[in-house]
Structures are given as C-alpha cells and as structure tokens.
Amino acid sequence: xxxxxxxxxxxxxxxxxxxxxxxxxxxxxxxxxxxxxxxxxxxxxxxxxxxxxxxxxxxxxxxxxxxxxxxxxxxxxxxxxxxxxxxxxxxxxxxxxxxxxxxxxx
Amino acid sequence: xxxxxxxxxxxxxxxxxxxxxxxxxxxxxxxxxxxxxxxxxxxxxxxxxxxxxxxxxxxxxxxxxxxxxxxxxxxxxxxxxxxxxxxxxxxxxxxxxxxxxxxxxxxxxxxxxxxxxxxxxxxxxxxxxxxxxxxxxxxxxxxxxxxxxxxxxxxxxxxxxxxxxxxxxxxxxxxxxxxxxxxxxxxxxxxxxxxxxxxxxxxxxxxxxxxxxxxxxxxxxxxxxxxxxxxxxxxxxxxxxxxxxxxxxxxxxxxxxxxxxxxxxxxxxxxxxxxxxxxxxxxxxxxxxxxxxxxxxxxxxxxxxxxxxxxxxxxxxxxxxxxxxxxxxxxxxxxxxxxxxxxxxxxxxxxxxxxxxxxxxxxxxxxxxxxxxxxxxxxxxxxxxxxxxxxxxxxx
Numbered sequence: 001x002x003x004x005x006x007x008x009x010x011x012x013x014x015x016x017x018x019x020x021x022x023x024x025x026x027x028x029x030x031x032x033x034x035x036x037x038x039x040x041x042x043x044x045x046x047x048x049x050x051x052x053x054x055x056x057x058x059x060x061x062x063x064x065x066x067x068x069x070x071x072x073x074x075x076x077x078x079x080x081x082x083x084x085x086x087x088x089x090x091x092x093x094x095x096x097x098x099x100x101x102x103x104x105x106x
Numbered sequence: 107x108x109x110x111x112x113x114x115x116x117x118x119x120x121x122x123x124x125x126x127x128x129x130x131x132x133x134x135x136x137x138x139x140x141x142x143x144x145x146x147x148x149x150x151x152x153x154x155x156x157x158x159x160x161x162x163x164x165x166x167x168x169x170x171x172x173x174x175x176x177x178x179x180x181x182x183x184x185x186x187x188x189x190x191x192x193x194x195x196x197x198x199x200x201x202x203x204x205x206x207x208x209x210x211x212x213x214x215x216x217x218x219x220x221x222x223x224x225x226x227x228x229x230x231x232x233x234x235x236x237x238x239x240x241x242x243x244x245x246x247x248x249x250x251x252x253x254x255x256x257x258x259x260x261x262x263x264x265x266x267x268x269x270x271x272x273x274x275x276x277x278x279x280x281x282x283x284x285x286x287x288x289x290x291x292x293x294x295x296x297x298x299x300x301x302x303x304x305x306x307x308x309x310x311x312x313x314x315x316x317x318x319x320x321x322x323x324x325x326x327x328x329x330x331x332x333x334x335x336x337x338x339x340x341x342x343x344x345x346x347x348x349x350x351x352x353x354x355x356x357x358x359x360x361x362x363x364x365x366x367x368x369x370x371x372x373x374x375x376x377x378x379x380x381x382x383x384x385x386x387x388x389x390x391x392x393x394x395x396x397x398x399x400x401x402x403x404x405x406x407x408x409x410x411x412x413x414x415x416x417x418x419x420x421x422x423x424x425x426x427x428x429x430x431x432x433x434x435x436x437x438x439x440x441x442x443x444x445x446x447x448x449x450x451x452x453x454x455x456x457x458x459x460x461x462x463x464x465x466x467x468x469x470x471x472x473x474x475x476x477x478x479x480x481x482x483x484x485x486x487x488x489x490x491x492x493x494x495x496x497x498x499x500x501x502x
Contacts, residue, residue: 032173039391043150070470071469074497
C-alpha cells in the first residue's frame with residue numbers, strides 16, 4: 001500500500017491510498033482523480049494517463065520499457081519527467097510519491 | 107423533485123458518462139439500469155488478459171461501487187429495460203415498474219451476431235468468459251468461427267494454454283472489415299508461427315455435436331466459439347419510434363430525434379467528419395468520447411473536440427494500434443517489412459492526405475499518425491515508407 005499525492009490540473013492536491021499490485025492509473029481512476037483519462041484501461045495503447053514526476057522521485061521509479069518510452073515521446077504535453085501511470089505498479093516503496101496531472105491528455 | 111436522468115446499459119459508456127456528468131457539475135439524480143449483475147466493467151480484457159487468467163475480476167471494474175452510489179445515484183443492476191414510454195417519459199422495467207426520467211441516455215451496446223449453430227459459445231461478457239475459461243482448461247481442441255479481433259485474440263490465448271486451435275474465416279482474409287490485406291496476411295503468418303491453424307474462405311455449414319461441418323472439410327472440436335461480429339442493441343429505440351439506421355441515429359451532441367433522449371457507444375450511428383458520412387463505431391474510444399460529448403450537452407457545457415477514432419488489439423507479443431478510418435483510401439504505404447519479424451505499419455492515404463494507420467508493434471507510427479490524421483496532413487508517401495525519416499519529422 002502506498003499513499004500517492006496527485007496535483008490535479010486546477011491545483012487541487014489529493015492523497016489516495018493504492019494497494020500493492022495495482023497500477024497508479026487504476027488507483028487514480030477509481031478515486032476520480034481529474035485529468036487521468038486512461039482510455040485503454042492500462043494496455044499502454046493510448047497515452048492518456050500521463051503524469052509528471054518530481055525530480056526527487058523520478059530516478060526511484062522502475063525504468064520505462066520501450067513501448068512506454070515511444071508512447072510518451074508523442075504525447076502532446078510530454079516533459080522529460082513524464083511517465084505513463086498505467087505502467088507504474090504500486091509497491092510500498094512508492095509511499096509518499098507526488099505526481100502532477102497535465103492540463104490535458106490530448 | 108425532478109425526475110432522474112436514466113441510463114439504460116451499464117457498460118463503459120455509462121460509467122464514463124457518470125464520471126463526466128460529475129465533472130461537468132451535473133446536480134440531479136442518476137439512475138443506472140443494467141441487465142448484467144455487474145458494475146460497469148472493461149470489455150477489452152475479456153478476450154485477452156481476463157480470459158488468460160492474468161487479470162482478476164475486480165480489476166475489470168472501471169470504478170468502485172462507492173462511485174456510483176454516492177449522492178443520489180441509484181443502481182438497478184440485473185434489471186432489463188422492457189420499453190420506453192416517450193409520451194409518459196418513463197422506462198418500463200422487466201418487472202413492470204415505471205422509472206420516470208427527465209433525460210434518458212441509451213447506452214445499450216451491442217451483442218454478438220449469432221449463427222444457427224446450437225451449442226456454440228460466444229464471447230461478450232464476464233459470464234461468457236468464465237464459462238469459456240473453465241471449458242478451455244479441460245479442452246484439447248477449439249474451433250473459432252470468425253477471424254476477427256475477438257476470435258483471433260481468443261485463439262492467441264487458447265493456443266498459449268496448450269489447446270489446439272483452428273480459426274475458420276469465411277472471407278478470403280483475416281480481420282477483413284478492420285484492416286488492409288497486408289495486415290491480414292501478417293496475422294495469418296503470426297498465428298501460423300504460434301501454432302494456430304487458419305482457414306480462410308471456410309464456409310461453415312453446421313455443427314454436428316462436436317464436429318464443425320464446412321463445405322469441403324470437417325473439424326472436431328471440444329469447444330466451438332463464434333466471433334462473427336456484433337449487432338447493435340437498437341430494439342428499445344426502434345420500438346419507441348426513434349430513428350434507427352445501422353444504429354440509433356444521433357446528432358453531433360449524441361442526441362436522438364427525441365430531444366430528451368441521448369444515445370452513446372456501440373449502439374449509435376453518428377455522422378463522422380473524417381468519414382464524411384454516418385457510421386457506427388464499435389470501440390472503447392468511441393464509447394468514452396460519446397459519453398463525454400453527451401455529458402457536456404446535458405450540462406450545457408462546450409463539447410470536447412472530436413478526436414481521431416482509434417482501436418487496438420493485443421495478440422501474443424504483438425500490439426496493433428489503429429487510428430483513423432481507412433475506408434475510401436486510394437493508396438496504402440508500408441513502412442517496415444511485414445513478411446519478416448513482427449513490427450511494421452501500413453498508412454492509408456486518400457488524394458495524398460493521411461486518413462488512417464494500422465501500426466503493428468509501432469507505437470511511434472500510431473501516435474504520430476493520430477496527430478497527422480487530425481490535422482488532415484498531406485504526407486509524401488516516399489517519406490512514410492522511408493525508415494530513415496523519423497516519425498516525429500514526418501510533418502512536411
């Protein structure tokens with residue numbers, strides 16, 4: 001279980017608990033985090049669950065695989081600190097992770 | 107108190123509609139009627155990871171029960187809507203009770219096209235897959251009738267579980283309605299390499315116990331599954347006198363010809379700008395997009411921009427992502443080699459404008475094309491097929 005803090009597009013900060021083994025995207029969608037669309041449900045097919053990771057956390061996350069890397073490259077609002085939240089599985093090690101949601105996934 | 111907004115059909119369109127209504131500030135009561143006993147769930151994994159046993163049931167649900175039960179919404183699951191009384195603005199449920207509505211949204215989806223083959227199974231909902239999974243565990247042989255996305259995804263899962271699989275497709279090639287011939291040929295090779303027997307041009311005549319009888323051959327099978335496309339659930343709308351063509355006819359706001367009734371998802375037929383005509387799309391993306399559009403219309407908000415339609419299919423280690431609508435193309439351009447390996451893309455152009463892509467393990471081609479199709483970009487075909495031109499540099 002990890003407590004993840006999301007900053008929604010309007011600046012609202014919301015902390016939610018996500019169980020180990022779920023993806024961060026699943027936790028966000030179930031808790032109605034605004035701005036995580038996740039149209040494909042976690043198949044790494046749509047790139048609409050992008051989040052920004054603060055520098056102090058970025059290197060602590062598991063590395064991107066090639067499919068996440070190439071999906072991200074073409075996201076409209078991508079930044080060097082972007083990740084697809086469907087590809088991030090929750091473990092205790094992520095407790096306290098802070099994520100920022102982009103203004104739009106399109 | 108005003109009558110509730112009633113949604114008939116509890117699939118992904120309905121779930122997205124409720125989420126979007128909440129985000130758009132909808133204050134009224136919502137009542138969701140669904141004929142399955144389940145909360146709205148994702149169907150795409152049914153023929154993929156859920157069938158394979160790699161995804162637990164609770165992870166199919168889009169939202170937890172608490173989301174639907176909050177502030178005034180009511181769930182009527184396991185209940186069938188029998189009839190719409192438009193004059194009286196009420197839905198008549200299976201038990202005869204009346205459910206008055208202020209606004210009605212039809213999200214009735216589609217169902218498998220049935221063939222006159224008694225004993226054959228179908229794959230549409232959780233119950234279908236749970237029954238099928240139990241049978242597959244004991245089976246040695248499976249015949250899949252229909253070489254479309256569902257049938258091929260099922261074949262890919264079953265052969266990996268050690269079942270002998272034969273796919274019978276009546277058309278001359280696989281997935282003929284969805285992709286071009288180059289892609290069809292690739293998938294025939296892929297399934298062959300993975301040990302699935304593919305028979306195209308196979309005319310199934312009947313099912314004799316466990317034997318599938320074709321015009322020129324017979325196939326013994328412990329399990330027979332039909333994946334022969336879907337038909338929209340339009341009966342409620344038609345009986346209520348709403349305009350129905352290949353689906354329930356809706357305008358750009360997803361409104362039917364009754365101003366207080368909307369329709370979203372697989373059951374609808376809507377004019378699509380990219381196609382230049384009315385069409386019915388069976389896809390998660392379409393269901394979600396129409397839900398967002400309808401929610402905006404109901405709440406009097408500005409509609410979201412219409413996106414390029416897209417689809418995906420996972421078979422083995424191959425992810426195909428398709429964007430745009432290829433019907434009416436006058437040129438198909440291949441990037442990469444479809445005859446070797448498992449990675450290439452086919453671009454479809456009409457009068458020099460990119461209108462669609464089928465990308466096989468090619469996320470950059472898919473992602474970039476989605477943008478270019480939306481821009482109605484004219485792209486030099488010689489650049490599209492030239493792998494030394496990176497996709498991000500494809501804009502002329």
